[in-house]
Structure formats: structure tokens, C-alpha cells
Amino acid sequence: MGRELTQAIVDGILGGGVYALMAVGLTLIFGVLDIINIAQGILVVLGAYLSYVLSVHLHIDLFVGLLVTVPAMFLVGVAIQWAFIRPLRGRERTSMSLLATYAVAIILEGVLYLIFGSNFVSLNASYVQTGPKVFGFYLDYIYIYGFAAAVVLVAAIYYMLYRTQFGRTIRATMQDHTAARIVGINVNRVQMLTFGIGVAVTAVGGMVFGATGGGFNPNTGYDLISRLLAIIILGGMGSIAGAMLAAVFMITLEAVVDVLWSPNWSVVVFYGALVLVLAIRPQGVFGKKAARAQ
Amino acid sequence: MSAPSPTSTDLVTTEPARTSLLPAGRPGMLIRLGSLAVLLVIAAIFPLVITNPLYTQFAVDTLIFVAAVVAWNLFSGFSGYISLGHAVFFGTGAYTVGLLTTHWKVIGGTIFALLPLGGLAAAVVAVPFGLIALRVRRHTFVVITIAIFFIFQLMAFNLSFTGGVQGLSTPFFLWSAADYNNPFYYVALILAVGAIVLAWLIRGSRFGLRLLAIRDDEDRARGLGVRAMRTKLSAFIISGFVTGMVGGLWWFFIGQALPETVFDPNFDLSVVLMAFLGGAGTLAGPVLGALILEPLQQWEAITFTNGYVAEISLGVIFLAVILLLPRGIIPTGKEFLTRWQAIRARRGQPAQDGAAPAASGAAVPSPPTPKTGSIR
Numbered sequence: 001m002g003r004e005l006t007q008a009i010v011d012g013i014l015g016g017g018v019y020a021l022m023a024v025g026l027t028l029i030f031g032v033l034d035i036i037n038i039a040q041g042i043l044v045v046l047g048a049y050l051s052y053v054l055s056v057h058l059h060i061d062l063f064v065g066l067l068v069t070v071p072a073m074f075l076v077g078v079a080i081q082w083a084f085i086r087p088l089r090g091r092e093r094t095s096m097s098l099l100a101t102y103a104v105a106i107i108l109e110g111v112l113y114l115i116f117g118s119n120f121v122s123l124n125a126s127y128v129q130t131g132p133k134v135f136g137f138y139l140d141y142i143y144i145y146g147f148a149a150a151v152v153l154v155a156a157i158y159y160m161l162y163r164t165q166f167g168r169t170i171r172a173t174m175q176d177h178t179a180a181r182i183v184g185i186n187v188n189r190v191q192m193l194t195f196g197i198g199v200a201v202t203a204v205g206g207m208v209f210g211a212t213g214g215g216f217n218p219n220t221g222y223d224l225i226s227r228l229l230a231i232i233i234l235g236g237m238g239s240i241a242g243a244m245l246a247a248v249f250m251i252t253l254e255a256v257v258d259v260l261w262s263p264n265w266s267v268v269v270f271y272g273a274l275v276l277v278l279a280i281r282p283q284g285v286f287g288k289k290a291a292r293a294q
Numbered sequence: 295m296s297a298p299s300p301t302s303t304d305l306v307t308t309e310p311a312r313t314s315l316l317p318a319g320r321p322g323m324l325i326r327l328g329s330l331a332v333l334l335v336i337a338a339i340f341p342l343v344i345t346n347p348l349y350t351q352f353a354v355d356t357l358i359f360v361a362a363v364v365a366w367n368l369f370s371g372f373s374g375y376i377s378l379g380h381a382v383f384f385g386t387g388a389y390t391v392g393l394l395t396t397h398w399k400v401i402g403g404t405i406f407a408l409l410p411l412g413g414l415a416a417a418v419v420a421v422p423f424g425l426i427a428l429r430v431r432r433h434t435f436v437v438i439t440i441a442i443f444f445i446f447q448l449m450a451f452n453l454s455f456t457g458g459v460q461g462l463s464t465p466f467f468l469w470s471a472a473d474y475n476n477p478f479y480y481v482a483l484i485l486a487v488g489a490i491v492l493a494w495l496i497r498g499s500r501f502g503l504r505l506l507a508i509r510d511d512e513d514r515a516r517g518l519g520v521r522a523m524r525t526k527l528s529a530f531i532i533s534g535f536v537t538g539m540v541g542g543l544w545w546f547f548i549g550q551a552l553p554e555t556v557f558d559p560n561f562d563l564s565v566v567l568m569a570f571l572g573g574a575g576t577l578a579g580p581v582l583g584a585l586i587l588e589p590l591q592q593w594e595a596i597t598f599t600n601g602y603v604a605e606i607s608l609g610v611i612f613l614a615v616i617l618l619l620p621r622g623i624i625p626t627g628k629e630f631l632t633r634w635q636a637i638r639a640r641r642g643q644p645a646q647d648g649a650a651p652a653a654s655g656a657a658v659p660s661p662p663t664p665k666t667g668s669i670r
Contacts, residue, residue: 030433035433036433036436036437084613084616084617087617088616088617088620092620092621094432094433095376095436096616096620098376098433098436099376099566099567099570099612099616100612100613100616100617102563102612103608103609103610103612103613103616104609104613105609106560106563106605106606106608106609106612107605107606107609107610107613109605110602110603110605110606110609111602111606113602113605114600114602114603114606222559226440226441226444229437229440229441230437230441233434233437233438233441237433237434264451264452265452267444267448268445268448268449268452271441271442271444271445271448272445274438274441275426275438275441275442275445278426278429278430278438279426279429282429282430282434283430283434284434
């Protein structure tokens, strides 16, 4: 039991790192655009399928393939924002954007079903099935590499946000759209690029998830988005540090319940933890209280 | 079924009209009540005239969705809190009715007497659900409804009494095959009309005004003495009760409840889409949306053997509605009508100001009102 528990905790932390990356993208989009991208889950699956096509049909290594899939997903994000988010105006924008991204999600899901069918597939490479022995159990390299990639990317996003001029414009836009516009920031451009960056990270998240998650099909998007939403709400919407900590905490919790109780109930505990936290602290652990506007 | 639309204008703009159902001296009111009655008669004799079971099945599905969308609108449309978790009530109702039918071995027409119990179970679920979810607003509320929805779907898969992945099947109903759909049709019609009347009563009541005030500005409504939580929660429970009954009826009609079909994310999405297509927050909009979209979805389901095409088209219609008709058919149509009448009045009788549109009110069912812009 002790060994399994250690394994669950290590798996949880490493897997949580990948979820942290996907959640940071989602919370960044929320902070800058004030919308929730329900399509994030299916975009992760799309990223995974892109890696799948590259590795199976063109025999490109999963990590090398990221050089193609990350820019591709960035463009997909920019296109979605330009076509479906930017035209939304007025006081119904909040609910409209949710529904619009939900609609994008089910269209993508349907298209992926038409192309790839409903069979579960998973990504494979030499480092997916092999790895060193740590704490008495085998840890596949992909977990380590994936975690490392996630840490590097989150650090890069942090660097961009806090050390570059573009990051400053993003943070300014997060704080106050109108004021940002007044001081000469092109808010439309910032929003478009942020959406692109938030979606681009799903290419990496999707690749690692596809190699570690025990297979995926187009329906996996629902599972992913509900977890990601739970994570960013728990962390406090728009809080990047909160999203990272919540991701690691929640995925570890799920892995531990998996071992100690039953895989059937770990997901219920996962959402139960969210509901419990919200009953005590509605704005999430790191969140600020919502502004008065409905 | 789209007839209640004129009434909705009345309820908001002219106060005294709602105190009585009798035509209050205005010819417009008489026309409205008349057309409403005609629609009701048409709906009542529909299965007697059209006996093709395929079409009556479409009709039952459509009425079920009319009731569900009106119930959703009664909470989300009026209060502005967009719920994507109403499938929780739908599924709770379906499973409650299913378990009771199996356990008590109910058979025959009396099964429909169990529907209120399904609604009651959903209403009981709505209390803790609402107490947690209604503390937060906007995006967070939507996301919490999604999270709670997933909890319920997972519980349906994992708890022992729900039948797990096999689900619950209905007993065999001993009705003649020829008009098998008819009992379901009339029960669905009663539910749909009941839901519409309920929504109409709420819209015209002080309670409804409180809900609308919360939609427009919750903090200001609070400042004016509206007990926001109590109001929102009551509407949530009422909405859940109706949705639960609808879920129970759906189980009888379809014959089987699976965790993924009664707790179905596409149910939530369809309901919201129908409401937004017609106009969320109006009385007639949700009915119109359901009448347009549900037959379309049913038609797609039999035309394309591949279910994914229907799914993609649902998404495409959704995007089109959001981008082209964001406020829905009823409010946009009303605004268009008002503008058109104003132009006509200005051109035709330049001397009379304001009186002209009122005079033409009898000919055109919806009289122009300056406030239509504020109705979603």
C-alpha cells in the first residue's frame, strides 16, 4: 500500500504539471478576454490527434512534432477568436461566449469523430513504455519529459507575462480593458494573441496527455474540460498561480483516491472537493471577489 | 404555440392587463385569446388527424422539449443565471420515476401519476444544488452547474441502484400499437401547457418582477429589498420540479434510461440553444425555439444515419444564432416590427404623432411599445 501510495502521489504531481499547463492557458484566456473557453478540452484532443497523425503517418518524433503542432494550434486559436469571439458584443457577451465556444467544441468533436472514428488511440514512442525505477516502481520517461516540458512552458509564460513588454500589455488588459485602451494598448490584438497562446499550450498538453492518459477519442474532450474548469475555479478564475497549484492538488487527490478507494469514485471525490471548497469560499482559493456587474 | 408572445409584451408594459384573463376592452386582446384557443384546439386534435406514428413521435418529443425549455427559461431566462446543469433534474426525475415504477410494479395509465414524484425528487435535489451554485455569478455559476452535472452522471454510472451502464428499462405497456404515442402526446401536451401557464403567471407576478430585477442588476435589486437568494432558489426549485416531471415522462416514452442519455450534456445545450433561438427571457421565445429546433433534430436523426452530422449541425446552427441573431427571434422580430410601424406611421400620416401606431394595433398583433428594446 505504501509503495502504491507513493506512486500515486508521484504520478499525480507529474500528471498535475501537464494539467497545470492546460489550465494556465484557460485561465489566461479568462483573465484577458473575460470568457471561458469551453472548447479547451476538445482542443487538447485535437492537439493529441495532430501529434498522432504526425507520429503514425509521417513518423515524426512526438517532441519534434510539437514544432509543427504548437504553431498550428496557435493559428487555430487565433482563428476561433477572430471568427467567433471578437464579434460578440453587449451585456450578453459572457453567456454568449460560453455558448459560442461550446458550439465550437461540439463541431470539432463531430469533425474528429468523422475523421478518426470513436476508437481509442494513444500516442507511442520508445520513451512511452520505458523508464527508470524510482521509489521501487517504474516511472516511464514520458511522465518525466512531459512534466519537464510543462514546467519549461509555464516558466516561459511567466517570463513573458512579467519580464516582457507584451506581457505587461497582457497584465494591463487583465486589470482593466478600458484603461489599457486609454494608455494606447491595442486590446483587440492582445486578446487575439492571448487566445492563440492559451490554445497553443494545448498542443503540448494534448501530446503528453495522449501518451500518458490511457488512450483518447473525441469524447475525451468532455472529461478534460470538466476537470480543467474545476481546476481553474478552485484556483480562482484568472489566477495563474492558483490554476497551477489547483491542478497539481486535484490530480494528485484523484490519483490517491484511485489507489485508496476505487477508480469509480475518484472522479466524484474530485468534483466533490470542488463543491466543498466553493461552499466555503465561492471565489476559489486564490480568487478575488467578483465585481458587481452581473 | 407561439401565440403567448403578444401577452408577454402586455405583462411587462401594461400593468392592469394581467389582473384578469378576460378581454379587457381592447380588440387586440380578444384576437390574441382567440388565436391561443385555436392553437390549443389544433394541438389537441393533432394526433387524431395525423396518425402516422413517426410524426406523432416527433410531436411527443417536441412537446417534451417545449416543456423542458420553458422550465429552463423560467429560471435562467428570467434571472439571467445560465444553467448548463438542468440535465441533473431531467435525469433525477427519470431515475426516480423509473425506480418507483419498477419497485411498485405500476402498469397502465396510472404510471403518469408518478410524474409529480419525479418532479418532487428533482426539486429536492435543486435545494442543495442551488444553495451551492447560486452563491456565485456569471461564468462561475455556469461552470459549477456543469461540475454538478458531471457528479450526477458519474453517480448514475457508479451507484448500485441505478442499474449502472445497463440503465433502467420501462415495463411493457399494454397499449395498442396503432395509437401507442397518443397517451404520451396528451400527457406531454398537459405538461407543456402547464409549464407555459406557470411561466406566464410567474412573469406577471411580483416574484417574476424580482427575478427580472436580479437579471438586470442583482446588487441594486438587493439594495431595493429583494431577497435575492430566496428568489433565485425558489425559481430554481420550480424549474427543477417541472424538468424532473419532463424527465420522467421522457423515460416512459423512450423506454430506457442510460446514465449518458438522461444525464446528457447535449440536453443542456439543446435546451439553451432553443431558448436563445426564440429569445431567452421572453414567454413565447422558448416555445418557438423548441418548435423549430426539436423537429429539425429529429429529422436529422432519421435522415443521417451518422449521428455526428446532426451534432455538427447543432453546433453550426448554434454559432449562426449567436452571431446573427444574438437576442433571439421574438425580441429581434418585435424590434423590427416596431421600427417598421414607426416608419410607416411617419410616412403615411405625418400629421398624427404616436396615435397612428396605436390605431394600427388591431391589425398587427403586436402593438409597438417604446420599452421593447429593454426586453431580451
